[in-house]
Amino acid sequence: MDRVRQGRPGFRRRFGAVLAVGAASALAVTALAAPAQSADATRAGAAADVQADVNVAKNAGFESDLSDWTCASNSGAAVTSPVHGGAKALKATPSGQNHAECSQLVKVKPNSTYKLSSWVQGGYAYLGARGTGTTDVSTWTPGTSAWQQLSTSFTTGANTTSVTVYTHGWYGQSAYFVDDVNVFGPDGGGGTDPVEIPAVPTGLKAGATTAKSVDLSWTPSSTATGYTVYRDGAKVASTSGASTTVTGLAPETTYDFQVSASNAAGESAKSAAVSVRTPKDDGGNDGGTVPKHALTGYWQNFNNGATVQKLRDVSSQYDIIAVSFADATTTPGQITFNLDPAVGYTSVADFKADIAAKKAAGKSVILSVGGEKGTISVNSDASATAFANSAYALMQEYGFNGVDIDLENGLNPTYMTKALRQLAAKAGPKLVLTMAPQTIDMQSTSGGYFQTALNVKDILTVVNMQYYNSGSMLGCDGKVYSQGSVDFLTALACIQLEGGLDASQVGIGVPASPRGAGSGYVSPTIVNNALDCLARGTGCGQFKPSKTYPGLRGAMTWSTNWDATAGSAWSNAVGPKVHSLP
Structure with missing residues (x-):
């Protein structure tokens, strides 16, 4: 969410359409790999498999620096950190109109299928193959602070004996890292070591x-x-x-x-x-006091030109009120909260009393972590513990029901998952846990934000993705939809609904007024049509889901303050629609 009225950095809006091209490939590889064959079945044909199945890529781990690889404009180099395996990895840095492509020509057999994969970290990273003689392929991932694997496959043509495999970043983005590139398939004459069954974990x-x-x-x-x-x-x-x-x-x-x-x-x-x-079930996570269908609003702990409110002034239509935002400390992962005098409270005790009153009225008040300029980083065991401990301490001190994760500068799914699970262990089954990822963060299940949501699915209340400040994006049907349309809302929600989240964990996040975001405002009528389309199958545009999701959680807005500035028109229109969903 914006701590100021202006939209997010311009590159996100500029990337909206161009990212859609690469995202089509990403959607094709979002599902988890099917379980491997059993060991017995594998051993039955082990000799033949080991002989036939080799990695035709050379210097796949960059242990011999850039031998066998060519990087455009000297954009790549072998580095010793970070690495996924071995002692070295590739670091390539985009600059200007150079997206730092590094490639290798591999020898292949005609009419053969090859499995292409690599481990990547850092800025936007692409992996692909061209000159296959059939259909060239590629896949990509948004920037990530943790190693993750990209994978796809290709089939060679009848006369194809060599294929170019490549990896590259994206214009204006940070450096990316690549390690352990694999092109598994029949030996095309280049020769390499056979693939062996890995050691027991x-x-x-x-x-x-x-x-x-x-x-x-x-x-x-x-x-x-x-x-x-x-x-x-x-x-x-x-x-x-x-x-x-x-x-x-x-x-x-x-x-x-x-x-x-x-x-x-x-x-x-x-x-x-x-x-x-497993321990005794003391009631199970039911999202605290969150109703089946809920309206979420972000309350601004600062004055940026929107109506200044106290919590007591927030419309009763809102079921979840996310106090924005927590602040970082000098300890990695640790958060604190500082009440801004600009919002009009005479004391912290008065603010705490408003939280208690909202909770007594059946509302959940949570603390949002991040925002556009948030700098909280959880990327180690120590920072995960610091996050959990400090978040729980704030819940106890102020009476917050839980936390909202609105980290817009990337997150590490491994350690954020650990942090949230530690927090849940402390807070118990009534913890309210919400997320507000940007649109690009939920385009693929391979992204760190989507992975985190799936990792904590059993304790997650709702993901209210921000359907704004993004430009055109891909829907679950692989088509590009323009921001601000009912199709944009429904086709992008479909990615989450079909990507592993429960319908009760999906909400539609939009600005409360045109001034609430840089772009992407839609009228309450369009929001309500999207809710009806997803939950009832009515009010759809060109995109219509293959099934309905009556359990859809609801909608979210940035912010209750901008809503109040516009006379509460958004909450008065969308709130009743959310609460009347089936």
């Missing part, structure tokens, strides 16, 4: 455990491209990273978990088991 351990879920982590296997988690011998999860959260557990029950590693050659044996017993 070690160090499996359980982390935060609730009545219905458990966090698991393990030491990664160096050649693994994926992992399969087993519960009492049955497959329950697949992941590309060395941690996951298993949900759907029963309270007061003991489970044994194991994990295996896999790559193109097959699946390893299962790890040693770790035993976990």
